Each structure stands twice: as structure tokens, then as C-alpha cells.
Amino acid sequence: MEQEVDPAVLAVINEKRLMGDKRTPVEIIAKMGVFDARQKASDQAWLATGDTVIATVWAEFVSIDATGRWFCLESLDPQLRPGGGERSALHIQRAKDRIQLLKRSRDSGQGFRAVLQTNRVAIAGLETDKAAKVSMRVPDDQPWQVGSWDADRKVAVLLRGAEAWEPSEADMAAAWSRGSVPVAPPVAALDDVSPESVRAAAIDYLTRHFAGYGYKANVVDDPQSGYDIEVTDKKGATLLKLAVKGTAGNITGFSLSAQERADALRGDPWRLAVVSDAIGPAAQHKLYKPAEIDQAPGLEPLLD
CATH class of the missing domain: 2.30.280 (PUA domain-like)
Incomplete structure (x- = not known):
């Protein structure tokens, strides 16, 4: 479609x-x-x-x-x-x-x-x-x-x-999730994936997910931003601001930047979006409200 x-x-x-x-x-x-x-x-x-x-x-x-x-x-x-x-x-x-x-x-x-x-x-x-x-x-x-x-x-x-x-x-990691190939990358490759490839795959997965429901998912390239994707409706109204994290292979944890935590404190429409098995064939995601982010599996605690 x-x-x-x-x-x-x-x-x-x-x-x-x-x-x-x-x-x-x-x-x-x-x-x-x-x-x-x-x-x-x-x-x-x-x-x-x-x-x-x-x-x-x-x-x-x-x-x-x-x-x-x-x-x-x-x-x-x-x-x-x-x-x-x-x-x-x-x-x-x-x-x-x-x-x-x-x-x-x-x-x-x-x-x-x-x-x-x-x-x-x-x-x-x-x-x-x-x-x-x-x-x-x-x-x-x-x-x-x-x-x-x-x-x-x-x-x-x-x-x-x-x-x-x-x-x-x-x-390449992001392309695997588009579904044109019926097999996942070999397990050996998943043991050596980089954080960058997992993040790219997670962002690609979410943009396609929301597009499938008729929403527009705009990727934010600003490294100083507290979110990675802005989801809007057909009229351009902002529905969600997603800080995207992914896990796959040897990448099992993630952290939130100071700006991401600052945006979380502002509340809606910010969400933490965690995509598990981001590179594999069974990718799935869960959204966490600002008050729920500490419940997200894999989130590394703040250092004192």
C-alpha cells in the first residue's frame, strides 16, 4: 500500500x-x-x-x-x-x-x-x-x-x-525489516550488530508501522532532540513524539539522554518506544508513557 x-x-x-x-x-x-x-x-x-x-x-x-x-x-x-x-x-x-x-x-x-x-x-x-x-x-x-x-x-x-x-x-539492517526476504539475518551476524544498526532498524520498523495505519511518521535528525520520530495525522496534528530504542542480538540495553529525559518530564505527547528483536523477523514494540519509562526492560539506570 x-x-x-x-x-x-x-x-x-x-x-x-x-x-x-x-x-x-x-x-x-x-x-x-x-x-x-x-x-x-x-x-x-x-x-x-x-x-x-x-x-x-x-x-x-x-x-x-x-x-x-x-x-x-x-x-x-x-x-x-x-x-x-x-x-x-x-x-x-x-x-x-x-x-x-x-x-x-x-x-x-x-x-x-x-x-x-x-x-x-x-x-x-x-x-x-x-x-x-x-x-x-x-x-x-x-x-x-x-x-x-x-x-x-x-x-x-x-x-x-x-x-x-x-x-x-x-x-542493510533496517532493510531486513521491510519483509522482502523470508529469512532473518544469520544468528552469527546478530551476535555482532552495532547500536547504530539496531537503532536504524527500530526507526524503520516504527515508521512503517504507523504508516500502515495512515499516519505520517517524520524522522527527526537533530541529535539534540529529545525524540526521534514525530507521528502526525492527515491534518498535520502531532499525535506522538517517540524516543526510539531497539534491542537485538548482543544489544540488550539502552539509556536515555539528558534531553530525552527532559522531554519526558514535559509529558504528552512524548513516549518511549522500545522495539525488541529490531533486526529479526519478529520485531515488536511497546510504548511507555513518561511515568512508565522505568518499567521498560533494558533501560540502564542513571548513574549517581
Whole structure:
């Protein structure tokens, strides 16, 4: 759904549509060179004229790094659907065809063209909800490429742009929580996660959580602020100011800064938001009112 898409990604899609690119999903891939597009409309990747690989990129799965570059994690496991669970025989075949074409793109070093699209319902129901359907689809003007390809972990990284680059550890950790890959990072990796990667994953989880309910979650970049996310309604009214903390792997505790404690003393709408298993597949959160923060598991006591 649009509410699950990063605002910067959604802005690009909407701009393309406002510029008059309002063709149907079938017409779009047909114009890009897909032969017999109507019969192949439900595929997730195509080999177009000129041996050009075209692949769908669900906008809900796209992450953006600190410098504004887009990427998303790609599952290389055709048997399991995003978020986990066995695929149907039809979806298994479509996944195999897509993986084969992405591998072809990577081996050739030519990259691929992407069509950005959103789902009509929550992306978690992409292959299980009967109402799931492409809501919007636009061709991306920027080239994409397949970056890393890890056959052991069954995951690849799709990168937007022609230049080679790699997402940071923190950005990768946050991307895991978007649900495009049905497996969690290996336990060995969780034993060595950094506080920065856990915090990034916790913030990403909460922004998507509130967006799924139609609220806007604005990330506050000011290090002197006493909160990390401001949640507003459709009219822009502030509902919550969240000081975000996360736990995962070897990161089991956290502390509150002096500014966070000062903001807590001011009361509503400040809340402490603790995301447990922030990097894993079972991330969950709990909000604590200012008077309840000492009850939060993992909160380190103030030093005298």
C-alpha cells in the first residue's frame, strides 16, 4: 500500500503519473519492449527486445540510505514467499524465472530496467490476499543493477543507479525489516550488530508501522532532540513524539539522554518506544508513557 512506501519513493511515482504516464500496467511493459505483454502481465521479470531485462520493484520494499540512494533486498529462495510461508506452484515458477533473469543481468554487467509499483493491499499479503493487485506502476528512468549475490543466505541486493556502491551495515539492517526476504539475518551476524544498526532498524520498523495505519511518521535528525520520530495525522496534528530504542542480538540495553529525559518530564505527547528483536523477523514494540519509562526492560539506570 502507498502508506508503506518511503515518501521519497512515492514522490517519484506520483511525479511520473502527474506527467501523464497513466498507461495500464500491461501497456507500460509492452511499450518497454515486452513481447506478448498481456499474456505475461503477472510475471515479475521479462526479457524484452534487445536482450534487456525488465524487473518489477515493489516500492514498499525499497529502502533509502543516508545519502538518498535506493536499494532493496531480493530473495533468492523461490520456495518461500516474502515474509515467510510456502509459495504456490505458480508463484514458485514465477520466482525462478525472475531469479534467472536477475542473474543474467548481473552476469552480463548491463543492469536492468525497473518498473516501480505499489500493491493495492498491505504488501505482506502480496501472494496470499485475493485483493492483492498492482495499484500503480511506472517505468523508472534510472537504471538498476544487481549488487551483491549471496547464494548461501539466499539474498541479493538490488541497487538503483549505474554506479557501483554498497549499503551500510545500518541501512542493510533496517532493510531486513521491510519483509522482502523470508529469512532473518544469520544468528552469527546478530551476535555482532552495532547500536547504530539496531537503532536504524527500530526507526524503520516504527515508521512503517504507523504508516500502515495512515499516519505520517517524520524522522527527526537533530541529535539534540529529545525524540526521534514525530507521528502526525492527515491534518498535520502531532499525535506522538517517540524516543526510539531497539534491542537485538548482543544489544540488550539502552539509556536515555539528558534531553530525552527532559522531554519526558514535559509529558504528552512524548513516549518511549522500545522495539525488541529490531533486526529479526519478529520485531515488536511497546510504548511507555513518561511515568512508565522505568518499567521498560533494558533501560540502564542513571548513574549517581
